[in-house]
Amino acid sequence: MNKEEVIHQLNQPRSETRGRTRWWWYGCAVDKDEIIRELDLMKEARIGGVELQILYPVEANDKEKGVENYEYLSPGYFEMIRFAADEAAARGMQFDLTLGSSWPFGGPFLTEELSGPSVLPFCLDVEGPCRFSKDLTTVIYGKVVGAVLGKMEGAQMLPETMVDITEHVVDKYLFNWPWGTEIEEIVIPEGVHKIVLFVSSDKRQRVLKPLRGGDGLIIDHNRKDSLRAFLEYGGDPIVENIGRGKISNFFCDSIEVFGHNWTDILYDEFRRRRGYELRPYIYALWGEVKGLTEQIRYDFQKTMGELTVENFFRELTKWCHEKGAVSRIQAHGTWGDILQAYGAADIPEGETFSAFDRYAVNTVHRRLAVSAGHVYHKPVISNESFTWLRFPRFVVSLENIKAAADSIFLDGINQIVNHGYSYSKEDGVGMTPFYASTNINHTNTWWKYYKEISIYINRVCDFLQRGRPVVSTGVYLPQHDIWAKTPLADTHMCMKLDERLESSCINAIHKAGYWFDYVNDDVLKNWEKYEYDTLLLIECDHIPLDTMEKIRQFAEKGGNVIAAGRIPDKSCGMLRFEEDTARIREIGNELKRQGNVTVTEDKFDSLIQELRRIKTPDVLIYHHPETVGYVQRETETEDIYFISNISEKDIEETIKFTNTKTGFCVFDPMTCEEKEIRQIQVTEGGTEVSLDIEAYQSLLFVFHDGMDMPEPERRKEEIISLDLSRGWILDIPEKDFRKEYHVLDSWEKEPELKYYSGSGRYGKCFCITEDEWKELGGCGTVILHMEHLGETAEIYVNGTLADTVIKHPYRADITGLLHQGENSVELVVTNLLINRMIDPEYPEILEDKIIPEWPYASGGLNRCREEKVFNWREREMIKEPFPSGIWGEVRIVGMN
CATH class of the missing domain: 2.60.40 (Immunoglobulin-like)
Structure with missing residues (x-):
């Protein structure tokens, strides 16, 4: 791939790598015209597909308003899904569906016998x-x-x-x-x-917040017959009515089961798999049985784990294939081998939950899904993105979304699914936002600019879905310890792993330059088939004997093995525990005697020191490793690196690519502009590159034998600065507001604009004198700087759109748009939706009548509407509007 091909790829990324979005329908109360309108809006925003999830109703049936709630699996329900699938296909958009009504899987047709005990x-x-x-x-x-x-x-x-x-x-x-x-x-x-x-x-979990007709018990995730009963009634009819092949992915949301800690097939399966009867030893699942507690708990938890992987995750994918579709599954929340659970899906899916617009390894929701994708060779690894990115709702900016997307990419994800797009006929009063969403739809003030993020996501995913991941360090998951130490519980394996490994340890490994995968016994038993050269055992106690044997073989063939804190010294399960434990300790001692394992004092500084002693980092971020990260992929001919600075500060950085010495090019995928390099040094240790990285800027490095090295450029120096901070006129016709500012200040301080959410137009005319033009006209680059912006701005210079600013740094390149004499600058600034939503006068109309068709559901419907749609929580948490518009210094800077 030469530079011209890289440029072409950036400007015309493949449509199949576009971002997707979850699309919520409430009560299936949708109409065809609105379905068409919203699909058109999504397509215009360069969203490549939808994942339909139909939830609880929020409005009563009303013929005059055109509201009709369709029951789960009713003819109207099928008709609307079929129509949406056909309309998505007509627009070249992928159509996915979440099975069931809400989550977890279940419904009225599931008997108590088949539900989760x-x-x-x-x-x-x-x-x-x-x-x-x-x-x-x-x-x-x-x-x-x-x-x-x-x-x-x-x-x-x-x-x-x-x-x-x-x-x-x-x-x-x-x-x-x-x-x-x-x-x-x-x-x-x-x-x-x-x-x-x-x-x-018999008080068992029911489906959460379902559509009418979808209420009922949830399945037993350990039983194949339970899943198949659900699929027979809640899956097969959908395919039959919508049409085979129209649904691309069937989606399974996170495994949010509460209290499900048993299965009625346990005794028979336990006997078959573990080789002894559980009944006499059952007390160990709760209390202490002398000398046997951990062994019995392990055998119980492992049995439950095997059953859920085989009978739920793999069986669900098998059903999807039977229906001509693929499976996309979030496995976090389950108690099984978490890599096997994610790996059972055609597309493993992680999640980004909460304020994760920062650089850190997200073990619970992302890195485990990514590792499973790598281990089980799944080329696409998706992510439910931006869930609760800020709390409360309506305070998320496009800058937050861009930074969160970069955080997701740095964890190895290569497909984005927005969380999400809420079906809503109304844009203002009467809008129906999702309770946990980032509200990425037409009701948001910045929706018209979201396309900038969407195209960016498309470009990055296009590169990150090429070739294969480059990962040479494996971190062994201490799942056996968790099974051995956890009593009877609905074990959340992801959370337990995160707690045991500790984020400070994991982030230190990653930010030292060692991109890693989590690995399990499947990997170690077949280590020759993988490219890992280093294995980390972090405070592991229990390990299967055959896995320990494979670690010995790996070390004898030259693999690096580091045991943080201690080397595993216990077997797993009750049968042959003493014999296997003795052999495991013998192997451990043998590894230490031969110098084939290093045992560090702890999993923090001493672990990192040992890593650095035995292995050169894959990539070294010299100055800002806490905020700048990387991910690497390779094709047959290229090495591709995605680099991102997730901070609001411009930085000077030096990056060492230790495995590459070829020519390369580097581009900003947000702008498609080639990045200037300050210095390049190629040594035996790799290629060292020094450059400036802007706030929240990401870069794509593509190394290829046929490329030349970029020509280093000197840092630009400021030649002239023109202060434009005074004399701006703000015009907001929607509010009949016009004011000239001698000193710029944010507009929410104006009484009539306090709760205004929308756009305002700032205008200013200024004169460039002959002397100023002599200096400015000779500058190679001219930049408009804004000190403060709330939150996005279109920049027009002399009537020409120069740029749209959606993040730090608040500046736009206006080179070539100025001239001597009179000039004009206009800034169309859009603020956040939160200001309108906390307005005390914003109406919230609660349906107060009994719904004749649903007498049993009226109270619940009203509670849903009050809890999930209304803005009382935003008003409780946000007492003052967010700063809006522009304020502080505005200037034009010319640089040579």
């Missing part, structure tokens, strides 16, 4: 010898799935005394009706004993 222990202390019985009617509620009796020694149950007494827990009858539960008389031996009953409640 929630089990809790109930304990009784008994001192023997005695004969014991107990009426538990009204004391416990639910089905007893297991009961055990055991002698206690201190706080531990003695395993040799444990007895399964489940058969002694029976129904208590009232007039021949089963009314409660009782423990039949049993013999208690001498000593202090504990009886433990595990009780499965």
Whole structure:
């Protein structure tokens, strides 16, 4: 690829790499004209596809207003989805669908038998010898799935005394009706004993905030028959009615299950997979069983993990393929091997949650998904992006979105899905924003400028979807420790891993220049097939014996192994625990004797020091590693690096690319302009490049044998500066406002503009004298600087659009647009939506009537509308409007 081809690719990125957006429909109360309008708006904004998610209603049926809520899986529901899919296809846009109504998967057709159980222990202390019985009617509620009796020694149950007494827990009858539960008389031996009953409640989780007709129990994520029951009723009819092939991706949102910690097929599967009966040892899932707690908990959690990967994640992808579609899945929230769970999808999807417009590794929601994509060779790894980017809503700027997108890219994501676009007929009063969204749709003040971000995302993803990732460091996931140490729980593996590894440790590795993947046993068992040359074991205790054997082989073949804090020294599970543990310790000692592993004092400074001793960083960011990051890909002929400065400061930086010595070019994918280089030095250690990087600027470096080295350019120096800070006129016809500012100040301070959200036009005429022109006309670059901007600005000079400024630095290149004598400058400035939304006079109309068709849902509908649509939270949290317009210094600077 030569420079001209890079330029062509930047200017004409592939349409399939465009960003997508989640598209919320409330109550399926949509009409065809509005569907067409919103798809046209999205296409114009260069959004490449939609992910439809149909949720709870927010308005009552109203024929006069044209509001009709369609029931889940009704003919109207199918008709609207089919129409939207056809209209998206007609515009060359991809059409995806979230299965179910809301999330997690479930519905009214799911029986209690197939739903996700929630089990809790109930304990009784008994001192023997005695004969014991107990009426538990009204004391416990639910089905007893297991009961055990055991002698206690201190706080531990003695395993040799444990007895399964489940058969002694029976129904208590009232007039021949089963009314409660009782423990039949049993013999208690001498000593202090504990009886433990595990009780499965029929109060199980239901689908969250569904469409009418979609309410019901959620599936058991461990059971194939449960998933297939859901797909039979909530998946197959969609394909049959919409048409095979019209839905590209079927999407599964995050696994937000609460209390689901059991499955009714557990005992049989546990026996088959682990080789012994769980029932006698069940107390270990909650309390301490002497010498066996971790082994039994491990076997339980591993069994649950295997079942969910096989019976939910892989089975869902299998169904998608049967329907001529692919799967796109968010796996965070599950308890299984997290890489296997993400890797089961055709497109693993991460998420960016909260104020993540900063440079840091996001283990919980992103890097695990990315690692799974790399490990299981998934070329596209997507991301639900900008969820709760700021709280409360309506305060997110385009600068925030651009910075958050860069953070996502630096974690290895190469496909963006916006969160998102809310169906809304109205742009002002009556708009229906999503409660957790960044509100990237036509109702936002800056929507007309979002295209700038959309095109940028398209360009970056085009490059990041080429070739393959370059990663040579693997961080082994301590999943076995988490399974061994976690009691009965709906284990959130991603969060547990993040807590155990610690963000400070992970970020230090990454920002030292070592881009890494998380790896699991699948990788280590097949390490020859991967390109990792360094393996980090971070405070791992438990490890399977066959994995430890593979680590030994990896080290013997020259791989670097560093164990932070300690080397693993325990096996996993109850069977063969002692024998396997002895062999694991033997291998560990052998590795240390042969010098094939280094054990560091901790996972912080000493780990980084050892890494630097044995391995040169892939990329070195010399001066600002806390805010500047990179990601690398390679094709057959090119090395591609994406570099981003996620800070509001312009910086001088030196970057060393340690694996490349060829010619290269570097461009800003936001502007498609080639970046100036200050200095280049090629050594045996790689290519060192010095350059200036603007605030929130990203760069694409493309290295290729056939390219020349860029010619270094000297830093521009300021020759002349013209102060334009005084004498501006602000005109906002919408508010019948016009004012001349001797000293610029933000417009929300004007009483009539305090709660105004929209655009204002600033205008100014000024004269460039003959002497000023002699200096200015000879400058190679002329820049308009603004000290403060709230939040975007179109810059017009003498009637010509020079630039649109949406982020720091607040400046625009106006070279060639000025002349001697009279000149004019106009700035069309747009502020944030929050100012209008906190206006005390902004109306919020709550439907107060009973809906005849939905008498049971009226209260819930009103609560949804009040909690999820209205702006009371914004008014509580934001007491004063955000600064708007321009203020401070404005000047023109000429540089040579």
